[in-house]
Amino acid sequence: MxxxxxxxxxxxxxxxxxxxxxxxxxxxxxxxxxxxxxxxxxxxxxxxxxxxxxxxxxxxxxxxxxxxxxxxxxxxxxxxxxxxxxxxxxxxxxxxxxxxxxxxxxxxxxxxxxxxxxxxxxxxxxxxxxxxLMTPEYHADQVEIREMPGTPVAVMEHRGDPARIGDTIRRFIAWRRGAGLPPSRSATFTVFHDDPRTTPPGECRLDLCAATARAVEPNGDGVTAGLIPGGRCAVLRVTGSSDDLEPAALFLYRDWLPASGEEPRDFPLYCQRVRFFPDVPEHEAVTDLFLPLR
Incomplete structure (x- = not known):
């Protein structure tokens, strides 16, 4: 054959x-x-x-x-x-x-x-x-370099085993509803501070973020004000499941970055959840992965 x-x-x-x-x-x-x-x-x-x-x-x-x-x-x-x-x-x-x-x-x-x-x-x-059968393949022509504006955000930190992220997501969703910041009106970001392949599960750190220019009122949910800084970013769009973004991140670091001649900026890898499962069928979910550049 x-x-x-x-x-x-x-x-x-x-x-x-x-x-x-x-x-x-x-x-x-x-x-x-x-x-x-x-x-x-x-x-x-x-x-x-x-x-x-x-x-x-x-x-x-x-x-x-x-x-x-x-x-x-x-x-x-x-x-x-x-x-x-x-x-x-x-x-x-x-x-x-x-x-x-x-x-x-x-x-x-x-x-x-x-x-x-x-x-x-x-x-x-x-x-x-x-x-x-469904593992995506990434190519250099899928990466776009964009000049991103600084984005004020409301931040809920997740610290510990990524397997427990579901509870943090639920609490963040509840806070967003109460604050009047649904995804339809407020862009959704996740900032990845650590590489889960090399960081012990109990020490992993990531931030769930909702874009907002409003002041973040004191609250009992641990939500604070933050900023995703502006600057140049390499952007790779992931269509379909976002359960595991590691293959896309690995492509950016292993394949795209060395060949690009670019240098990373001093801010972690982050993503924007553009369309969510199950609000849309899983194959229609869209996530943009951002690698900050100098």
Missing amino acids: TEAAIERYKARLRRVLDHIDRHLDGDLSLAALSDVAAFSRHHFHRQFSAALGMPVHRYVQLARMKRAAYRLAFGKSGSVTEIALEAGYEAPEGFARAFRRLFGQLPSEFRKSPGGEPWLAAFAPFNQARSK
Whole structure:
């Protein structure tokens, strides 16, 4: 089999994954997905499992559960029953049992306090399966150098294991709502002070930021005023999941920066969350990654 033939085969499977992302509320039966791939219905389930390492129905279940988990943890509306129906369950009881097997918590418990490590463990097989076909490739012509203005921000610090970031995100979302700074009116940034590959989990530091020119009133949530300084930045747009931005960051540091002749500026790597999952399907999420330059 030639490389071109292999790539065409993978492209048909990628078309299936893209279809699943776009149609989580639609017909994702084996028959429907085999038609999307233009594979025989008699063989598609084996082809999918061989390529991704899990059956079609399990992949679809995890894709729907991931959206459900995000809506429970970070959404501002939707009852557990509504979220259960969106996830493909006819009754909330079945959804609750499946959710508890996956996360070790009932949906109502998870909504109040999402567990970070069970979350990561639950979706590790799903993310690993996707990475076999959906890992993005980056090229130098995707990097744009921009002159960025200084941006005053409200900052909530996260200090410690990145696996626990979900709780900090929930608290930051609640503060933003109370302060009248929703993402639709206030740009959302994350500043990465440390490299999680080389920093012990308990010592990792990152800042969740919302752009605002207003004074940050004293509060009990630990939100303070900050500034993302202006200056030249190399910008790489990441489309799709932003669960792991390390491949994009690695490309900037390992491949783009040495060949560019540029020098980093004395401010950490940061990103702007332009479009969020699950507000948009995961394949439509957009994150801009900024490497500050001199």
